[in-house]
Amino acid sequence: MISVRGVSVRYDEVVALDDVSLTVERGRVTGLIGMNGSGKSTLFKTITGMVRPAAGTVTLDGGTPAAARRRGLLGYVPQSEDVDWSFPVSVRDVVMMGRYGHLGPTRRPRATDRDAVDEALERVELTHLADRQIGALSGGQRKRAFVARGIAQGSGILLLDEPFAGVDKKSEATIVRLLRELADDGRTVLVSTHDLAALPALADDAVLLLHRLVFQGSVADALRPENLARAFGLDVLDGGRDEP
């Protein structure tokens, strides 16, 4: 479970997050919706502890972010543009990086770690591509490789930053099904996206963010026009009513 209480983050003069409080439940998939620059990435960085909030607290499964990192609770699937896809690592290497927190100082894998990696690869159906260079995969397969890293890690909390950008519809459906299974296992899954059409199939709960918390609740309510209008900064309802 992710619990965010009264969190504010400022970069110099810019307010990225303003007094945000929200709860992401275990065993459910939660969609985080907002425009580019609405503070979604900052919220992720605050949850991992990479950005320290000026005010407020973050609690992950009852502990601090630092404790969650040490326990290997936090699985993270980065945005596509944050990854160097020509980096000389194989799919298996990437998934093995999920195990590093469990390993000794040289991170030399043991048999149990290899088994965990094989299982995770099977779970995301990438076993046949395990020895490919990571950039040789399609957009959807790349995402699944990083999800497999979170599975191999045994993370109880999975954060996915825009996993559907540059992913075709079929792969998107595969990832949605996979995230559903992972939530059913009892994980906490938080997915940022601006793909509203995919939201009903993807998520149980939704959070709308525009520097402040705009809405938290069911997906159906989140998609009401008045909530979307506030999240996307268009006060069309008040201004639009008089239009012909």
Next chain:
Amino acid sequence: MSIIDLLWEPLQYEFMVRALVTTVIAAIVCAVLSCWLVLVGWSLMGDAVAHAVLPGVVLAYILGAPFAVGALVFGFLAVALIGVIRGTSRVKEDAAIGIVFTTLLALGLVLVSVTPSQTDLNHIVFGNILGVSNGDLLQIAILAAVAFAVLIFKRRDLTLYAFDPTHAFAIGLSPRVLGALLLGVLALTAVVALQVVGVILVVAMLIIPGATAYLLTDRFGRMLIIAPVMSVVSSVVGIYLSYWIDASSGGLVVVVQGVVFTAVYLLSPRHGVLLRRLRSRSAARSRATARMR
């Protein structure tokens, strides 16, 4: 004269044997480090640090301290100064790097020029591989061994740091510590390479082998083999060439590495420019024939 004689004759001189041993040591440790530098995108930073250690080395010489200590202090100082200038003024990073490393290098040259010693300015600027003493060789071997051991011991963490520092952070590692570790090894390695090719050309040994290996393979583990092998072979060839044509040894070591890089850049089966072009042309042709059918 036979090939054997060509290879054997220089080895009759002790200074040539020491030169070759030193070069091989420096080539290996520089090449291994270069694999990470090219992937993290630290080529320019590597250049800066390699130059900026010079005043540290000279001060260590004056004070009678180990060169490595001076190099480490000034290596970190350079990176800190670059960060401060970038962070607190409107000057961008590349300009900050340019200002800091040239100023520190210049300070080093001034210190060399006022220090009474047998050390010739030219030896520091262009390397003095043929004048390496047994004491120098011992120090180089120790520094190289430390740098090499750290790199190999922490290789998986460093690769993770290069590939995905956010994940490293999320599983409780410190990207900042790993970056500092890489930086420390860089400063040590710069001292090693300084002796071989001199301060001006150090960066070549810290970038070319890794970049060459990166064009040849998609496996990091293989880069760690290919880069040092390429670097050792071209460095030894460079030293022999310098003996036979009586030209700058540091210069030739780097020129040979550059030639090898160029050949790989053009001809690498996977990522070479020529073969890639041929492949795309034949693909276009087969598409064209397919259309005509």
